[in-house]
Amino acid sequence: MSPEIRPTAPALVVDNLRKTYRNGVEALKGISLTVQPGDFFALLGPNGAGKSTLIGILSSLVNATDGDARVFGVSVNKQRSEAMKLIGLVPQEINFNQFEKPSGGMKRRLMIARAMMNEPKLLILDEPTAGVDIEIRRSMWQFVSAINAAGTTVILTTHYLEEAESLCRNIAIIDHGTIIENTSMKRLLATLDVETFVLDVSDVPPELPRLDGIGFRRIDERTLEAEMARTQNLNALFGALTSGGITVNSMRTKTNRLEELFVRLVEQGRAPAREKTA
Numbered sequence: 001m002s003p004e005i006r007p008t009a010p011a012l013v014v015d016n017l018r019k020t021y022r023n024g025v026e027a028l029k030g031i032s033l034t035v036q037p038g039d040f041f042a043l044l045g046p047n048g049a050g051k052s053t054l055i056g057i058l059s060s061l062v063n064a065t066d067g068d069a070r071v072f073g074v075s076v077n078k079q080r081s082e083a084m085k086l087i088g089l090v091p092q093e094i095n096f097n098q099f100e101k102p103s104g105g106m107k108r109r110l111m112i113a114r115a116m117m118n119e120p121k122l123l124i125l126d127e128p129t130a131g132v133d134i135e136i137r138r139s140m141w142q143f144v145s146a147i148n149a150a151g152t153t154v155i156l157t158t159h160y161l162e163e164a165e166s167l168c169r170n171i172a173i174i175d176h177g178t179i180i181e182n183t184s185m186k187r188l189l190a191t192l193d194v195e196t197f198v199l200d201v202s203d204v205p206p207e208l209p210r211l212d213g214i215g216f217r218r219i220d221e222r223t224l225e226a227e228m229a230r231t232q233n234l235n236a237l238f239g240a241l242t243s244g245g246i247t248v249n250s251m252r253t254k255t256n257r258l259e260e261l262f263v264r265l266v267e268q269g270r271a272p273a274r275e276k277t278a
Contacts, residue, residue: 009073011037011122011153012058017067019053019177027053029177030067035170037072037121040145040154042168042185044161046266050177051157055126059089072121088120092127108132109140112147122153129160141167165189165258173265180269189257192230196254197237199224202247209244211236225254 012035019028027050035041045051056062058069060080069076074083090111108128115123125144129137145167148154158164164171164185171188173181181188201224208216208224213232217225224246226237241248 009070011035011039011072012155013070014054015068015070017054017057017069018065019050019057019062020065027177028057028064031174031177031179033172033179033182035122035153035155037153038148038151039170040148040168041156042164042171043155043157043174044164044171044262045157045174048176049174051174052126053177054174055089055124055157058124059087060084085118086121088115088118088123090115090123090125090128092130106136108136109143112140112143116147116152120152122155123147124155126157127159128156129158129163137163161259161262173262175266175269178269181265185258188261192257192261194227195230195257196225196227198252198254199226199241199248200250201241202249205244205246207244209240209246211240214240 012033014031014033016030016032017028018026018030020026031050031054043051043054053062057064058071058076060076060083064077068078071083071086074086076083090108112123112125112128123144128144129140132140141163144154156164156168168185170184171181172179198219201222204218204221204224208218213229214237215227217227219225228237238248
């Protein structure tokens with residue numbers, strides 16, 4: 001019998017979840033977050049941040065010390081078997097028999113297909129593209145995006161932050177067992193006060209243009225990077241390039257914005273701890 005789902009319930013509610021291991025390590029320090037139905041949600045954090053512990057609790061592999069999580073209103077603690085029927089998990093480790101024929105990328109796709117066999121309402125992808133080449137990674141994301149578009153809620157953990165930036169609508173960043181950011185991807189990226197543009201040019205001169213507020217960097221003989229404040233007018237950038245005799249063939253925004261914010265947020269979150277030990 002399928003579990004009773006509350007029609008208006010969020011896909012996931014994590015409520016003051018704590019986990020302290022027997023060795024005294026406090027992996028989760030009372031975290032709370034909500035994921036809405038149909039979302040494509042990024043759960044990011046450095047190694048040892050608590051992501052694996054949280055996923056372990058959600059998938060019933062780890063017991064929480066305190067707090068609870070509810071999947072479409074079904075308690076993971078009190079209604080574990082019912083909650084598990086609503087979740088599909090693709091773990092980090094490839095857990096097919098090592099003697100089976102499919103290559104690594106194919107096994108990853110089969111793991112996703114296997115996780116969808118029970119038609120879960122919530123699909124959790126834990127580093128699904130680790131070690132996968134670009135072509136297979138792209139086809140995997142097309143597959144997962146189609147699953148999400150069909151109504152399945154997706155939670156993604158990844159170290160490839162450009163994936164999270166392009167795929168996910170909302171994001172939570174966890175570090176040392178604490179949620180340090182929980183917002184929409186659009187709103188988070190809007191807080192970045194500088195932006196980097198990649199310029200494909202006809203030729204890079206020996207001396208780069210100089211302009212207050214804009215930093216130029218040579219990548220190769222036909223590529224420049226320009227870093228500038230988001231509030232600065234692009235006309236100033238093109239004016240400096242024109243006066244320097246540089247012809248721009250194309251321009252794109254550098255896709256490391258989330259990575260830059262991620263590093264900044266983690267460093268800011270750790271600053272009080274460094275001050276206490278200083």
